[in-house]
Amino acid sequence: MDRHQGLHHHGDGDPTLGSHGMLLLGGEFFHMSHLPMFRSPHNFRVVLEVGLADTAASVVRSHRHLVPEEPYDTYVPDDFPMSELDPRGSGPRRTSMTGKLVCGHFEREGGQHPPLAERTVVTVQNVVHFAELDVRAKHRDDGELGYLCFGRGGRLYLAHVITGAPDFDQVLTVRTVPGTATDPLGQRLPDDDATLEKFFAERFAVAERVGILGRTDEPDRRVVPPQTVDGAFSVAPPSGVHGFRVRLEAQREVYMETGDLREPGHHHG
Known part of the structure; x- marks a missing residue:
């Protein structure tokens, strides 16, 4: 079926x-x-x-x-x-x-x-x-490119945030670049790399949204390997500031699909 x-x-x-x-x-x-x-x-x-x-x-x-x-x-x-x-x-x-x-x-x-x-x-x-x-929502290409970040055991995934038709489904693996975590104002976090690595390995049992700075929400602006991008999280890091930024290096695009997320009623062949 x-x-x-x-x-x-x-x-x-x-x-x-x-x-x-x-x-x-x-x-x-x-x-x-x-x-x-x-x-x-x-x-x-x-x-x-x-x-x-x-x-x-x-x-x-x-x-x-x-x-x-x-x-x-x-x-x-x-x-x-x-x-x-x-x-x-x-x-x-x-x-x-x-x-x-x-x-x-x-x-x-x-x-x-x-x-x-x-x-x-x-x-x-x-x-x-x-x-x-x-199912009635319309996609805005000028919105910020966003992903859901999740993972376990140090393996991090990004899944594209789907907002409205036409949209795209994408899942990729990423890693955080050591030494690049800052507060929203660009100041280096007091947490050391080991603390942050442990945080990323344990924190994302529930997906957290990450915005990709400087990118609009379009398929050809998506994150693809081997790009490195700046991601903005609203969740607090171990040091407790309100949100943080970190560079994310794309490792592998596991899945990419546009056909299934066209206008409602569209039948993909």
Whole structure:
């Protein structure tokens, strides 16, 4: 079933019920990022920290990638209501999913190959970010380029902040450049590099927004390797000032997509 076609409304059931395909990230630790659209029930920006069974994790870490134009893996869970992942929701909280792992994009070239694993159980360890996208919102190219920063164990990811159609979904890995953290006025932070490194390794279990200074919110202005950019965080560093800036070096663009986030009702081929 193509998730772009099947809305899976069952009578008076949950309107967020559907086939919610996910981008798989990581190796030592795993995250999943929902592949969103500007139409129900796929209009959600959701990032999860997840656990894979040992056999599935080993396959992900060791398999030979067969789809060069899709240099990532995806996960296709059985249909479920996205509302069950909402940490603010009043209903039962979803703690696991069952589905298949695919090398590449499950609806594109990757879907033409046998799955890496079938009936794979994924445990939901932490909801890193959960937001419903407004299907009526219009994108502003002159807005500031923004990302959600998250990670674990020293691996940092940036996921583009999606605001309105037409937009783009992008996920990349980055690292902080030592010695570049300052307060919002440009003064060097009193925290040493070791303290800040520990802060970044532990802090982003919940995604924090980072604005990219001097860049507008357009696909051709996005951060791409090997660029180094100035990022502005509103979260306080260990020294406790109100926000900070740090240089971020892009290492790998894991995923980039524009077709799925065009105007509502657009069907990507």
